[in-house]
Amino acid sequence: MDTKPEFKPGTFLYAGKASALETVGLANPRDWSPTDDDWKLPADWKGIVREGMAERLQRFRSFKLFMDICVRCGACADKCHFFIGSGDPKNMPVLRAELIRSIYRGEMKTAGKILGKLAGGRKLTEDVIKEWFYYFYQCTECRRCSVFCPYGIDTAEITIIAREILNLLGTNIDWIASPVANCFMTGNHLGLKPHTFKENIEYLLDDIEEYVGVKIEPSFNRKGAEILFVTPSGDVFAEPGIFTLMGYLMLFDHIGLDYTWSTYASEGGNFGFFTSHEMMKRLNAKMYAESKRLGVKWILGGECGHMWRVVHQYMDTLNGPADWLEQPINPLTGTRFENAASTKMVHITEFTADLIKNNKLKLDPSQNDHIIPTFHDSCNTSRGMGMLEEPRYVLNNVCNNFVDMAPQVIRENTFCCGSGSGLNAGEYLEMRFRGGLPRANAVKRVHEDHGVNMLSCVCAIDRAVFPALMDYWVPGVGVCGVSELVANALVMEGQGEREYNLRGEENPSYKPPAEDEASAEAGEEGEE
Amino acid sequence: MKLKTLLAKHKSALISRWVDAIVETYPSETAKFLKNKKDQFSNPVGHTIVSETKNLFDQVLEGVDREKVTPFLDRIIRIRAIQEFTPSQAISFVFSLKYLIREIVGPEIDTEDLDQELVDLEAALDFMALVAFDIYMSCREQVYDIRAKEVQQNAFLLLKRANLLVEKPGPKPEDS
Numbered sequence: 001m002d003t004k005p006e007f008k009p010g011t012f013l014y015a016g017k018a019s020a021l022e023t024v025g026l027a028n029p030r031d032w033s034p035t036d037d038d039w040k041l042p043a044d045w046k047g048i049v050r051e052g053m054a055e056r057l058q059r060f061r062s063f064k065l066f067m068d069i070c071v072r073c074g075a076c077a078d079k080c081h082f083f084i085g086s087g088d089p090k091n092m093p094v095l096r097a098e099l100i101r102s103i104y105r106g107e108m109k110t111a112g113k114i115l116g117k118l119a120g121g122r123k124l125t126e127d128v129i130k131e132w133f134y135y136f137y138q139c140t141e142c143r144r145c146s147v148f149c150p151y152g153i154d155t156a157e158i159t160i161i162a163r164e165i166l167n168l169l170g171t172n173i174d175w176i177a178s179p180v181a182n183c184f185m186t187g188n189h190l191g192l193k194p195h196t197f198k199e200n201i202e203y204l205l206d207d208i209e210e211y212v213g214v215k216i217e218p219s220f221n222r223k224g225a226e227i228l229f230v231t232p233s234g235d236v237f238a239e240p241g242i243f244t245l246m247g248y249l250m251l252f253d254h255i256g257l258d259y260t261w262s263t264y265a266s267e268g269g270n271f272g273f274f275t276s277h278e279m280m281k282r283l284n285a286k287m288y289a290e291s292k293r294l295g296v297k298w299i300l301g302g303e304c305g306h307m308w309r310v311v312h313q314y315m316d317t318l319n320g321p322a323d324w325l326e327q328p329i330n331p332l333t334g335t336r337f338e339n340a341a342s343t344k345m346v347h348i349t350e351f352t353a354d355l356i357k358n359n360k361l362k363l364d365p366s367q368n369d370h371i372i373p374t375f376h377d378s379c380n381t382s383r384g385m386g387m388l389e390e391p392r393y394v395l396n397n398v399c400n401n402f403v404d405m406a407p408q409v410i411r412e413n414t415f416c417c418g419s420g421s422g423l424n425a426g427e428y429l430e431m432r433f434r435g436g437l438p439r440a441n442a443v444k445r446v447h448e449d450h451g452v453n454m455l456s457c458v459c460a461i462d463r464a465v466f467p468a469l470m471d472y473w474v475p476g477v478g479v480c481g482v483s484e485l486v487a488n489a490l491v492m493e494g495q496g497e498r499e500y501n502l503r504g505e506e507n508p509s510y511k512p513p514a515e516d517e518a519s520a521e522a523g524e525e526g527e528e
Numbered sequence: 529m530k531l532k533t534l535l536a537k538h539k540s541a542l543i544s545r546w547v548d549a550i551v552e553t554y555p556s557e558t559a560k561f562l563k564n565k566k567d568q569f570s571n572p573v574g575h576t577i578v579s580e581t582k583n584l585f586d587q588v589l590e591g592v593d594r595e596k597v598t599p600f601l602d603r604i605i606r607i608r609a610i611q612e613f614t615p616s617q618a619i620s621f622v623f624s625l626k627y628l629i630r631e632i633v634g635p636e637i638d639t640e641d642l643d644q645e646l647v648d649l650e651a652a653l654d655f656m657a658l659v660a661f662d663i664y665m666s667c668r669e670q671v672y673d674i675r676a677k678e679v680q681q682n683a684f685l686l687l688k689r690a691n692l693l694v695e696k697p698g699p700k701p702e703d704s
Contacts, residue, residue: 008612010610010671077561078561078565078570078571083558084571084572084573085572085573086611086612087554087555087558087562087573087611087612088558088612089555089557089558092557190683190686199689200685200686200689203688203689204685234682236685237683237684237685237686238681238682238683238684238685239681239684239685240681242684242685406569408567408569426675426678426679426682429674429675429678430610430671433610433671434610437572437573437607438569438570438572441568441572442569445568445569464681464682467677467678467681468674468677468678471670471674471677472606472610472667472670472671472674473606
């Protein structure tokens with residue numbers, strides 16, 4: 001506990017900008033850096049921490065329980081990807097939690113106040129705050145450790161509360177604070193204005209027309225559509241996320257879905273979740289508000305991780321009940337999504353799996369024959385909402401070569417990408433490489449044993465961070481969303497020759513029409 | 529090459545002590561985990577250290593060849609290059625083997641009068657350390673390259689629309 005963290009480049013995150021904090025009214029906006037000696041904490045910072053902790057011990061029974069019940073059995077100790085990859089013992093979940101538990105004992109419990117270290121307590125100092133900042137922004141809230149805890153202690157919830165308390169002092173990170181401010185002002189993390197959001201999608205529609213030969217004309221902000229579609233904004237501007245978004249556009253066109261995009265609810269992700277419960281609620285509110293304004297029946301959501309943790313576990317009680325919406329029913333198959341009865345929001349992969357199960361898609365999986373994909377279970381969709389079978393079902397129907405990784409590192413045992421919960425910043429690359437090592441190691445095994453050359457996933461942060469992780473640890477493995485592979489296999493009505501994939505690259509699995517067919521077609525054209 | 533016969537005789541002791549030496553560069557709680565947890569997925573770092581030291585030791589017996597030792601060294605150094613080590617700490621494990629050989633096989637080297645062979649072997653290990661340094665540097669350079677590439681990818685479409693990217697090769701009108 002006594003070793004102070006050293007803030008070396010590559011292993012800490014930049015401080016939240018004052019302007020971002022001011023935009024959303026977060027505490028103590030100022031210019032500072034974690035490398036400064038003086039963090040410019042508020043004058044009564046100790047009182048703020050004590051009060052903040054006391055309030056949360058009252059509000060969240062889980063937090064109170066998790067502070068009291070750990071018996072230090074060590075079951076969680078070696079389950080954290082950051083511990084495994086960094087070798088830093090304070091990343092053992094039990095020890096990371098101890099960073100705050102020791103203050104709880106030393107500042108809030110009689111025995112700890114009197115006996116100090118003897119009762120496992122310690123006093124609050126500025127170094128403790130620096131240590132919290134270092135280690136609670138080194139936990140991705142992935143919950144893998146909670147799977148192994150015999151008491152069910154969810155260390156993610158401890159990190160969530162610790163970050164809330166850090167936010168009371170204004171000790172937060174810019175990679176979270178700026179997206180939060182952007183999202184609050186314009187609806188999405190990058191701050192894309194409505195016209196830019198729309199133009200970006202139109203740009204991708206042009207690409208679809210060029211590579212697939214199909215002209216698609218989706219609607220934006222259309223009142224009276226049956227379904228509102230919301231996806232992480234990373235899919236609108238980042239590579240390879242944009243190819244996943246092209247996949248959504250093609251899928252919806254293929255089935256003639258009555259849906260609309262919103263340029264206001266233009267972000268599925270919610271970095272408010274990594275700030276405080278209140279901020280999560282504020283940013284999440286736009287999804288339901290927009291569904292009400294547009295008068296849709298239900299909401300369909302794109303491939304994202306933490307977005308689904310918020311939707312599945314918080315949205316209904318934060319901003320619901322959305323009694324203007326109906327329980328989602330797939331208009332093509334009649335399937336009633338019982339799991340979404342309360343939230344009224346369905347995951348695109350559940351939706352696609354249902355379409356395939358009911359033979360509503362015309363698929364040619366051989367278009368993906370050059371791809372040997374494996375699948376990364378996003379922590380939030382697997383441990384957070386139990387979506388384990390659907391992605392595999394979809395992949396097995398749109399590809400002929402799907403290979404799963406080892407059982408101990410998939411499904412609810414999945415290893416985090418190492419960059420979730422707002423840690424996907426460029427300045428944090430080395431720490432992310434440490435955190436992502438166990439996942440990359442498992443990919444490397446299937447790459448070497450089975451020739452896997454594509455890591456598919458259903459999370460926008462995964463798509464953003466895996467290319468770097470693969471380049472370093474497993475060169476030769478690409479990254480894509482599941483919906484991109486779906487689109488590759490879709491046989492679109494009126495499509496041209498699929499010589500190129502959605503990335504504009506030559507498609508190695510493309511088979512030119514047989515010669516007699518080609519000449520027959522040429523003959524027909526000639527007759528015309 | 530009597531010395532290599534001696535090394536082969538003490539192979540398991542040398543490798544085991546070499547693994548210890550590497551593992552002990554980590555904090556004690558971590559060292560325990562790295563040594564005891566055997567599963568390659570649950571303990572990729574420990575697993576890599578154990579398997580690659582064996583491979584490297586075989587290379588030392590065979591004669592250190594840059595191409596042959598590179599993949600084995602790379603697997604260990606790639607990890608240490610992004611962990612909490614200075615450059616010298618990251619590659620110091622190569623030198624550990626020199627000291628361990630003197631410690632474990634030293635008395636027999638003296639008895640058998642194999643000093644010259646020891647000098648040659650140590651020169652080979654020094655060469656392996658130089659290769660290790662090259663690998664360390666290439667890993668670090670890769671980290672910076674990847675960081676630059678990621679910045680571009682994260683705003684790919686915006687940069688592309690602003691004509692700030694060189695177009696990727698795609699279908700040309702005459703091809704379609």
